[in-house]
Amino acid sequence: MSTFSAIGEEREIDRDEYTPSVEPQPTWCPGCGDFSVLKALKQALPEVGRTPEETLLCTGIGCSGKLNSYLDSYGFHTIHGRSLPVARAAKLANPDLEVIAAGGDGDGYGIGGNHFLHTARENHDMTYIVFNNEIFGLTKGQTSPTSPKGHTSKTQPSGSAKEPLKPLSLSLNAGASYVARTAAVNPNQAKEILIEAIEHDASPTSTSSLSVRRGTRTRASTSRTSTSTSPTTTSSTRRTAWRPRR
Amino acid sequence: MTNDELIWRISGGSGDGIASTSQNFAKALMRSGLNVFTHRHYPSRIRGGHTYTEIRAAADPVTSRGDGYNFLLALGDSFARNPQEGAVYGNEEIKPLSENLDELREGGVIVYDEGLLDASEIPNFEERAEENNWHVYPLDLRGLARDMGREVMRNTAGVGATCALIGMDLNHVEDLMRDAMPEKILDPNLEILETAYNQVREEYDIDAPDVTVPTGEHEETQLLMSGSDAISYGAIDEGCRFIAGYPMTPWTEVFTIMTKHLPKIGGISEQVEDEIAAAALAVGASHAGVKAMSGSSGGGFALMSEPLGLAEMTETPVVLVEAMRAGPSTGMPTKPEQSDLEHVLYTSQGDSQRVVLAPGTVEEAYEQSRLAFRLAYEYQIPTILLYDQKLGGEMVNVPKSHFDREPNPDLGKTLSEDALAEQPHSEDGKFHRFQHEADDGVSPRSIPGQKGGRYLATGNEHDPTGHISESPDNRVAQIDRRLEKLEVIREELDTIDTGSYAGPEDAQYGILTFGSQQGTVEEAVGRLNDAGVSVKSYGVSDMHPFPTEQVEAFVESVDEVLVVEMTASGQFRGLVQKNLGRYGEKLSSLLKYNGNPFEPAEIVDGFEAAIIEGDADASTHQTTFVPAAGD
Numbered sequence: 001m002s003t004f005s006a007i008g009e010e011r012e013i014d015r016d017e018y019t020p021s022v023e024p025q026p027t028w029c030p031g032c033g034d035f036s037v038l039k040a041l042k043q044a045l046p047e048v049g050r051t052p053e054e055t056l057l058c059t060g061i062g063c064s065g066k067l068n069s070y071l072d073s074y075g076f077h078t079i080h081g082r083s084l085p086v087a088r089a090a091k092l093a094n095p096d097l098e099v100i101a102a103g104g105d106g107d108g109y110g111i112g113g114n115h116f117l118h119t120a121r122e123n124h125d126m127t128y129i130v131f132n133n134e135i136f137g138l139t140k141g142q143t144s145p146t147s148p149k150g151h152t153s154k155t156q157p158s159g160s161a162k163e164p165l166k167p168l169s170l171s172l173n174a175g176a177s178y179v180a181r182t183a184a185v186n187p188n189q190a191k192e193i194l195i196e197a198i199e200h201d202a203s204p205t206s207t208s209s210l211s212v213r214r215g216t217r218t219r220a221s222t223s224r225t226s227t228s229t230s231p232t233t234t235s236s237t238r239r240t241a242w243r244p245r246r
Numbered sequence: 247m248t249n250d251e252l253i254w255r256i257s258g259g260s261g262d263g264i265a266s267t268s269q270n271f272a273k274a275l276m277r278s279g280l281n282v283f284t285h286r287h288y289p290s291r292i293r294g295g296h297t298y299t300e301i302r303a304a305a306d307p308v309t310s311r312g313d314g315y316n317f318l319l320a321l322g323d324s325f326a327r328n329p330q331e332g333a334v335y336g337n338e339e340i341k342p343l344s345e346n347l348d349e350l351r352e353g354g355v356i357v358y359d360e361g362l363l364d365a366s367e368i369p370n371f372e373e374r375a376e377e378n379n380w381h382v383y384p385l386d387l388r389g390l391a392r393d394m395g396r397e398v399m400r401n402t403a404g405v406g407a408t409c410a411l412i413g414m415d416l417n418h419v420e421d422l423m424r425d426a427m428p429e430k431i432l433d434p435n436l437e438i439l440e441t442a443y444n445q446v447r448e449e450y451d452i453d454a455p456d457v458t459v460p461t462g463e464h465e466e467t468q469l470l471m472s473g474s475d476a477i478s479y480g481a482i483d484e485g486c487r488f489i490a491g492y493p494m495t496p497w498t499e500v501f502t503i504m505t506k507h508l509p510k511i512g513g514i515s516e517q518v519e520d521e522i523a524a525a526a527l528a529v530g531a532s533h534a535g536v537k538a539m540s541g542s543s544g545g546g547f548a549l550m551s552e553p554l555g556l557a558e559m560t561e562t563p564v565v566l567v568e569a570m571r572a573g574p575s576t577g578m579p580t581k582p583e584q585s586d587l588e589h590v591l592y593t594s595q596g597d598s599q600r601v602v603l604a605p606g607t608v609e610e611a612y613e614q615s616r617l618a619f620r621l622a623y624e625y626q627i628p629t630i631l632l633y634d635q636k637l638g639g640e641m642v643n644v645p646k647s648h649f650d651r652e653p654n655p656d657l658g659k660t661l662s663e664d665a666l667a668e669q670p671h672s673e674d675g676k677f678h679r680f681q682h683e684a685d686d687g688v689s690p691r692s693i694p695g696q697k698g699g700r701y702l703a704t705g706n707e708h709d710p711t712g713h714i715s716e717s718p719d720n721r722v723a724q725i726d727r728r729l730e731k732l733e734v735i736r737e738e739l740d741t742i743d744t745g746s747y748a749g750p751e752d753a754q755y756g757i758l759t760f761g762s763q764q765g766t767v768e769e770a771v772g773r774l775n776d777a778g779v780s781v782k783s784y785g786v787s788d789m790h791p792f793p794t795e796q797v798e799a800f801v802e803s804v805d806e807v808l809v810v811e812m813t814a815s816g817q818f819r820g821l822v823q824k825n826l827g828r829y830g831e832k833l834s835s836l837l838k839y840n841g842n843p844f845e846p847a848e849i850v851d852g853f854e855a856a857i858i859e860g861d862a863d864a865s866t867h868q869t870t871f872v873p874a875a876g877d
Binding site: 003004005006007009019020021022023052053054056058061068069072073074075076077078079082084085086087088089090092093094096097114115117118 | 522528536676713
């Protein structure tokens with residue numbers, strides 16, 4: 001049976017290990033907040049001591065889904081809205097992996113809304129990052145579930161009639177034990193929030209505890225993060241973090 | 247009346263314990279040395295509604311339900327709502343008796359619970375009984391059960407009466423009750439069984455029973471098993487340790503059986519929010535190195551299209567099972583059909599890169615469940631196991647030795663860290679997971695957490711490291727390699743031959759079928775040959791990649807072919823013609839899609855009328871005949 005010696009490896013980690021040589025320059029639009037999320041994540045992972053080969057990053061479809069191409073770890077670029085079911089199964093199959101899921105607001109709150117609620121409800125020990133720019137970016141600016149009421153776009157020419165979704169209160173309601181929001185314009189805070197999110201120990205309410213566990217683990221703590229939504233928006237600079245009492 | 251088989255039908259209300267009573271009785275018959283085969287008929291209702299289970303038992307092997315039956319045990323329906331003839335569903339109270347008379351053979355036996363059923367409510371009941379020479383035994387089963395235990399134990403009283411009337415010893419039934427029943431209810435049940443047995447023997451002269459239980463002997467230990475059991479045990483023996491699902495009839499059976507066993511052997515079962523998630527979880531677990539499966543029935547499987555395509559593109563091994571029921575849409579949830587064939591072959595965008603297997607019997611369900619996992623993991627390709635409500639629910643005896651095989655936890659072409667170090671990597675250390683040149687088209691994979699195995703799995707077209715690529719050369723190289731796997735799989739399947747053949751090799755005519763109709767077709771072939779018609783059959787299991795050579799040789803070897811399937815549009819015949827590209831003038835179809843599986847006589851009659859007598863309008867109101875293109 002396979003060994004997983006990347007898991008639990010104790011060594012200094014250079015953040016450049018996460019930068020691919022194939023396409024080191026992301027193709028996001030100049031000035032996009034996605035750059036600072038990428039940077040924050042590249043800073044956070046070495047700080048929590050997770051190497052590229054013990055990290056599995058699962059993304060959805062959209063500009064945010066390109067994160068996999070610019071962050072060199074084990075990666076699974078899934079399909080639109082479905083990063084969470086793939087990610088949580090990988091975490092169940094091998095709890096020693098550092099599992100991070102990422103996607104945009106359309107991906108996570110629109111097409112993947114059901115998975116978002118139920119993954120929060122199961123509260124796996126993994127991290128979910130939502131890049132919330134309040135539009136569908138890759139398909140050129142259509143109205144998304146978090147666009148403000150009245151938002152006009154080519155698919156909603158007379159303005160969205162709907163109030164935007166409230167993802168933070170939704171995820172709290174559904175049972176996520178760490179929920180935080182930060183801003184792309186504040187990269188240092190974004191990094192801190194990501195570290196907190198990854199290090200947060202969730203207690204999964206999912207039915208299963210797995211014994212098909214693999215690999216050896218040398219570190220003291222066995223798990224660290226929770227389903228945590230850290231939507232990074234371009235507008236807000238306010239930090240709101242919430243944790244339940246235990 | 248023939249004594250070489252007993253076809254016992256127990257009827258009552260859904261929720262009255264008909265299924266468990268019949269399962270125990272089938273086991274008792276099996277342990278007495280007989281071969282058994284069960285057929286379930288039930289409505290899509292929680293409680294109430296007419297339901298029955300039929301057990302066919304004989305000394306010779308049985309591969310199908312029979313034509314009609316010869317012993318009816320009609321119990322009451324405790325949940326019947328409407329005693330009026332004019333109600334939407336008619337008089338529900340009398341249905342356990344009235345609904346079952348048409349198929350009862352001449353000379354058959356009727357035992358009914360006169361405590362709950364009033365035969366005088368059925369028009370001309372006495373005349374019909376006399377005309378058909380039925381032997382009718384009205385017994386107050388409810389009263390007997392109530393006096394000695396509880397009313398619900400009337401099923402046991404009915405089984406006791408059955409044993410008395412067919413001359414069957416009680417010991418096998420008693421043994422099973424001791425195994426299956428909790429202490430509290432065991433004693434009253436045993437007492438009821440014996441009392442009913444003795445009462446019938448005292449009240450009636452049954453020295454020469456109207457229908458007798460055949461005698462047989464098994465050379466080795468037998469297990470009573472359904473298709474759903476066999477699929478589950480095959481998965482477990484092949485090392486499956488992860489299942490994710492969402493309830494849907496009839497797939498829920500496999501989900502339930504797996505969920506019962508997996509936690510005991512270190513596995514996981516997850517019930518999740520929908521079937522998109524279920525299939526995506528199976529893909530995620532497999533990606534992380536665990537043998538994984540999911541499944542559903544028609545409507546739920548439709549939701550799995552996207553994750554199925556993701557598994558194809560990322561070459562993630564996964565097994566999906568599809569338990570067909572009558573469609574479209576919600577269709578008839580508890581009724582079998584084979585009309586999801588095209589759905590599983592072609593659903594999801596792009597060129598299909600999957601394997602589809604359709605087992606024909608319970609034994610094959612076990613073998614092909616294992617085969618599905620082996621192909622999926624060796625070739626890194628999603629494999630679909632296609633079956634239906636009929637195969638999933640029917641129980642037959644299988645020799646215990648059939649399962650004496652080595653387990654196989656092997657993950658296929660997965661590299662160790664040492665082997666990974668020898669593999670090509672890009673400058674920044676990325677492993678070439680999707681190499682253009684690979685033996686059999688299978689590029690070995692790594693598992694997340696392994697040193698030196700980092701790569702990107704993506705639903706986009708990708709280069710050898712997994713990086714997204716739209717280069718024309720890379721595209722052609724990658725898709726050609728993925729499709730090459732299907733050719734190699736076809737070659738491997740040729741060496742196994744999952745097909746099932748019956749009848750003389752040099753027969754004049756042929757019958758082609760697939761999946762669960764195989765056993766019924768084989769019984770029909772036996773009868774036709776006994777009647778002097780020279781015919782053979784071929785039950786096909788590989789739906790994709792298709793055994794074109796074998797099917798072509800079969801069609802070529804006979805004058806005419808009847809294609810038998812449970813679809814309304816001849817999907818299997820279409821698949822045959824698509825792969826063969828000709829022979830349209832040789833193939834006729836016999837179709838059934840009324841919610842009930844074929845009876846052997848329907849195939850015999852259909853074959854004789856359509857092929858032998860050349861009647862282009864051979865259809866009955868229950869089966870449809872579609873003549874060959876040249877006719």
